[in-house]
Amino acid sequence: MAVRRLGRPRLHLREVDSTNRRARELAAAGAAHGTLVTATAQTAGRGRQGRSWSAPAGRALVLSVVLRDPPALLPLVAAAAVAELAGDSALVKWPNDVLVDGRKVAGILAEGRPQESWAVLGIGVNVAVRMDDLPAGLRGTAGTLGLEPGDVEPCLQRLLCALERWLAAPRDELLAALRARDALANREVRWDGGAGTARGIDDGGRLVVQRADGERVALEAGEVHLASGPPPGDA
Numbered sequence: 001m002a003v004r005r006l007g008r009p010r011l012h013l014r015e016v017d018s019t020n021r022r023a024r025e026l027a028a029a030g031a032a033h034g035t036l037v038t039a040t041a042q043t044a045g046r047g048r049q050g051r052s053w054s055a056p057a058g059r060a061l062v063l064s065v066v067l068r069d070p071p072a073l074l075p076l077v078a079a080a081a082v083a084e085l086a087g088d089s090a091l092v093k094w095p096n097d098v099l100v101d102g103r104k105v106a107g108i109l110a111e112g113r114p115q116e117s118w119a120v121l122g123i124g125v126n127v128a129v130r131m132d133d134l135p136a137g138l139r140g141t142a143g144t145l146g147l148e149p150g151d152v153e154p155c156l157q158r159l160l161c162a163l164e165r166w167l168a169a170p171r172d173e174l175l176a177a178l179r180a181r182d183a184l185a186n187r188e189v190r191w192d193g194g195a196g197t198a199r200g201i202d203d204g205g206r207l208v209v210q211r212a213d214g215e216r217v218a219l220e221a222g223e224v225h226l227a228s229g230p231p232p233g234d235a
């Protein structure tokens, strides 16, 4: 598939409630593929499952990009790109939490209007976040890339390039990259519908879990938690 550029036009805001909300407005009004919204400060960042997302001003990358005709596995595509940015040691906790040393360094929120063939991909990365900058409740689970505020913009540019490539990559390459970074492989997990041992990502991008009775189920979407650890917070 041909690489389609991301990042132009770009709207950079000093402060916004949520870049995803702003980008959704732009998408609904007909914004082109690749339209990017970034902000120095985000005051009401949205996370998955109705949670909030904390992003200390100037220390976190917050972006939302409009995609026309997004791929079916968009959350996994985003996870592959963010993990690449986060480095060789980064793992992906299916479907799209990116972990470094077991701590969540980035959040991904894909929202869309399939009937209008667009999606907004929102990503927050703790580029230079210090734990003291975060609400106390997140300090046990959140991580950081440990870089400097001046690295936020270079990280954005690297992430956009990685996203462009992964959006154009064949599915088998994407799945191979994610399987190599699978944070859940052979770990005990629980989810809304039960518990079991994670057995990898299947060819449809689903998480395969083996229950105690040996039955295997493939999860399409949703939150999965490591049985040994606390549920991840919203950072």
Ligand SMILES: O=C(O)CCCC[C@@H]1SC[C@@H]2NC(=O)N[C@@H]21
Pocket (backbone or CB within 6 Å): 017, 018, 019, 020, 021, 044, 045, 046, 047, 048, 049, 051, 053, 055, 061, 062, 063, 064, 106, 107, 108, 109, 122, 123, 124, 125, 234, 235
């Ligand atoms: O719950 C999660 O893990 C997803 C968090 C996604 C946060 C990002 S920050 C940029 C974009 N704007 C938002 O309001 N949310 C996403």
